[in-house]
Amino acid sequence: MASRKFDIDRIFQALGDPTRRALLEKLGDGPVSVSRLAEPLAISLAAVVQHLQVLEESGLVKTAKSGRVRTCSIDPDGLAVAMQWLGDRRSSWARALDRLGDLLEEET
Amino acid sequence: MASRKFDIDRIFQALGDPTRRALLEKLGDGPVSVSRLAEPLAISLAAVVQHLQVLEESGLVKTAKSGRVRTCSIDPDGLAVAMQWLGDRRSSWARALDRLGDLLEEET
DNA sequence: TCAATACTTAAGTATTTGCTTGACAATCCA
DNA sequence: TGGATTGTCAAGCAAATACTTAAGTATTGA
Numbered sequence: 001m002a003s004r005k006f007d008i009d010r011i012f013q014a015l016g017d018p019t020r021r022a023l024l025e026k027l028g029d030g031p032v033s034v035s036r037l038a039e040p041l042a043i044s045l046a047a048v049v050q051h052l053q054v055l056e057e058s059g060l061v062k063t064a065k066s067g068r069v070r071t072c073s074i075d076p077d078g079l080a081v082a083m084q085w086l087g088d089r090r091s092s093w094a095r096a097l098d099r100l101g102d103l104l105e106e107e108t
Numbered sequence: 109m110a111s112r113k114f115d116i117d118r119i120f121q122a123l124g125d126p127t128r129r130a131l132l133e134k135l136g137d138g139p140v141s142v143s144r145l146a147e148p149l150a151i152s153l154a155a156v157v158q159h160l161q162v163l164e165e166s167g168l169v170k171t172a173k174s175g176r177v178r179t180c181s182i183d184p185d186g187l188a189v190a191m192q193w194l195g196d197r198r199s200s201w202a203r204a205l206d207r208l209g210d211l212l213e214e215e216t
Numbered sequence: 217t218c219a220a221t222a223c224t225t226a227a228g229t230a231t232t233t234g235c236t237t238g239a240c241a242a243t244c245c246a
Numbered sequence: 247t248g249g250a251t252t253g254t255c256a257a258g259c260a261a262a263t264a265c266t267t268a269a270g271t272a273t274t275g276a
Contacts, residue, residue, distance in 0.1 A: 008129070009124055009125070010124075011124075012120050012121075012123040012124035013120075013121065013124030013125075014124075015123075016118075016119075016121030016122075016123075016124050017117070017121075017233090017234085019234085021116070024197070025197065025200075028201050029200070033252080033253095034252075034253065035251085035252060035253075043234085043235070043236090044235075044237080045252085045253075046235085046236075046237085046253090046254080046255085047234070047235055047236075049253075049254075049255095050233095050234075050235080051234085054233095065253085067242085067243060067244075067252090068241095068242060068243040068244070068251070068252045068253065069251095069252065069253085070252080070253065076201065079194065079197075079198075082194060083191075083194050083195075083198070086187065086190060086191050086194065087191075089133070089187075090187065090191070092137075093132075093135075093136050093182045093184065093187060094184075125263095125264085141222080141223095142222075142223065143221085143223075151264085151266090152265075152266065152267080153222085153223075153224095154223090154224080154225085154266075154267085155264070155265055155266075157223075157224075157225095158263095158264075158265080162263095173223090175272085175273055175274075176221065176222045176223065176271095176272060176273040177222065177223085177273090178222080178223070
């Protein structure tokens with residue numbers, strides 16, 4: 001378990017693409033096959049597979065092949081890492097803003 | 109202000125680079141000038157400025173120039189958008205996130 | 217005034233990314 | 247069996263990215 005290398009780079013980079021976020025949202029409804037994931041998208045199946053590889057390597061998606069069908073599902077671990085990173089920094093960022101005071105209040 | 113379009117793509121992409129995250133972490137201690145931000149990094153000042161432009165365009169950082177010094181600070185808005193996106197989806201992914209607790213305990 | 221400071225801008229380059237097409241499995245089922 | 251389904255793999259390409267260096271501009275302060 002502890003040997004998992006969660007690469008925060010890969011996670012945020014994976015989230016930084018609209019197609020991949022669309023895949024994640026679809027997977028939020030439950031496991032889906034590759035071709036059904038690709039169906040509503042205006043790109044080739046191969047491109048979808050490449051996006052899925054990025055998502056899987058980042059720990060945001062899990063896949064398993066059964067027969068000729070590869071079924072994809074949300075992997076909570078990558079998402080957890082992303083949320084934790086943001087959450088950990090929220091407090092220190094809030095403190096930074098406190099120090100800032102009304103310095104930047106000129107912004108309307 | 110409300111007219112500002114927060115581009116979730118830009119935000120996550122900005123977070124997907126280790127140098128930019130390092131800049132954000134430094135800014136968590138409070139506002140810093142460009143050259144002081146660049147100081148500990150092994151890249152040119154121009155490269156740092158380019159990273160800062162990405163951060164500013166994504167809404168994660170604000171900058172203001174006073175005299176010849178540009179002072180950079182955290183902008184909470186971009187962070188809020190990122191956390192909101194993850195948070196909004198957390199519910200639909202709740203089942204998958206059952207293992208979140210385990211992960212948070214082992215991640216350092 | 218004039219040199220140092222603190223960026224700023226532009227142009228160039230190597231690598232990565234997001235996609236394509238086309239050929240190739242592997243599996244299912246009529 | 248054999249054709250349709252479902253995915254895999256590899257090569258290639260255009261655009262974006264993350265830098266670089268070099269030459270500016272604007273400000274400060276002795």
